[in-house]
Amino acid sequence: MTDFSMSPEVSSLVEKTREFTRSTVLPVEDFHRGDIAAAGGDELREKLQAAARDAGVFGPHVPLEYGGHGLNMVERAPVFEEGGYSLFGPVALNIAAPDEGNVHMLDHIANKEQKERFLAPLARGEMRSAFAMTEPAPGAGSDPSALTTRADKVPGGWKINGHKYFITGAEGAGFFIIFARTAGVPGDRGGATMFITPSVVAGLTVGRHIETPDKSMIGGHCEVFFDDLFVPDSGVLGEVDQGFRYVQVRLGPARMTHVMRWLGAARRAHDIAVERVAHREAFGGKLGGLGMIQQMVADNEIDIAATRALLIRACWALDQGEHAGDETSIAKTFGAEAVFRIVDRSIQMCGGLGVSGDLPLARLAQEVRGFRIYDGASEVHRWAIARRAIGAAQKVGASS
Template identity: 70%
Template structure:
């Protein structure tokens, strides 16, 4: 039986309308402001572009229909998110960027009906932005979530949260928070974390500073945040107490894949720019695109992009089937993050001096893509997890009396 990979007519039309909107409206703004979304207007720009996306029927393709979205599954989201990712402002324009997209996904699956009305509804509509507060300064949680230091202590009617977070995307101006805090055990212990919801104006939350990074396409920065005796009532516990890490898995796998989708669009854009350049630039008695070394770089880009799409398709298929998809999402994320950096590097090289100039967007796009090898888990951590699971499976086979020889 053949595997069906074609898009339905509705999704194909959505992809085309998204591409047109990105090319005609969003890309000119991005290029005018050299990819700096805050310089381009920040939240004011977001609201303006969101309104246009809503009018075109392409807004929030991932959000539940009952909350104003289009309700696409992971496989259907992929080409739409990729089309939006051709501009670094595209995810902001369609309200499908991090962390909001991942938070919408998690709230839709975990939140109570009351929490959905209070937090998911305004977030899905784009009335507010959100932040997911997990990562901490050393020795706190980062790639190792068990190092979580932020604590939540029971008080009458709820909890009080204390701790410091760092690299919290979108923190400045966030209208709601999802906060991961330890409710059992000590830092380094396995488990014992809980997720809490809080409005943006909650007392005790302080956005202390921006941690300046290469990328410039995120509204609200990547910030250091302090939580001082932040009170969260019992009704704003997200999921069950002490089960935060388990619930976070609902968000992590899909969010890694939507990152791949968006940055795949960026890499496709860079490759297209390079192909256009080498097809027209004359040198050494002909066009650069006719030279063997250039053709190898073009071909290697094609291979990296095609492989990334295939791995993404597999992971999305597993997620849509309700599978955990730990291996496939780690593989797609790790390969994609590194492949996109290779694509950007080759594209810059093919364009020579223009590649590192501001006349083309390639150098700044390379900065955007480089962060992906760290965001949502460094490549090394995903490799460690993949190897650990593979060796574990081999051990189980051996203990069960199985052989591979």
């Protein structure tokens, strides 16, 4: 039987993160109504991260050699969930997207020089980063093989041309990881390469912020343009033409850390609603005594428990070095939809107050809605899950 119990060290970090998030971070989020730009952007990030270091909770995922706690995926889950209890918590702990995923990927793929130049300052919170993969139609989106951004070999390096879209954290990022086609044509499953480059270089332009309902991701979701951007050979991340293989190192774990963080936000919504219905008098008694309310409370509890269980199973598979395609797709799809259900029920239980600015529930709903699209839409994950199941059945039939 697999043992998922936490070590004393992880249990202590969970408790310290819970205390820090609720006492230090939540008041800032509530004062600024969850808008990270209005709260000060990078200036606020630096202050919160300094406080997190003082509290001993900074960088739970960061490798030990860079001053973090070096937690594996299973160990990260309860810590990230507590950090996600506040929308600003991930920024404070340096576990926000896309930086957290980039730390994970660079630790596994980058060479020594790239780690010293990019990973070390990112892990310490001295800069932010961006991961430039998504493109406007007809380019790469839910189908990454549609990749159109192109990198052509030139003496000493590569020239990159293309247009990226919805690039989280692009404004103010210290460096970019760029996904570009180096072989083949759009639609081919191979032929992509990852490049890493400082942000302040000729040929790289951050365009407009694309307006989205969520407001807590620092640096916005931006358009980015590459116009003969030169990246030297030393900027190739991993091997040429192996980008689709390398990106899997990032995507599965990053999807799971999204589940962790937003499960924390959903738990906050649930806690607020349960506190409300436990004491609100209506219809001759407490709201919590009504069967319809009790069903919503129970359904929230079930969704929280089920999301955690699927999440831990997927994280365990990743920690074992497995590809975990099914496990991560299942946990991501169920978690994204469950998180939204939890917040939506919590709003319903609080009635008019739930949709007002007097509670954070409405802004939480705006934040978590995008998760059913971010990191792969639910429909795409369902298609992948079904395709693998049917493919496995066909192989069994062919061999019998």
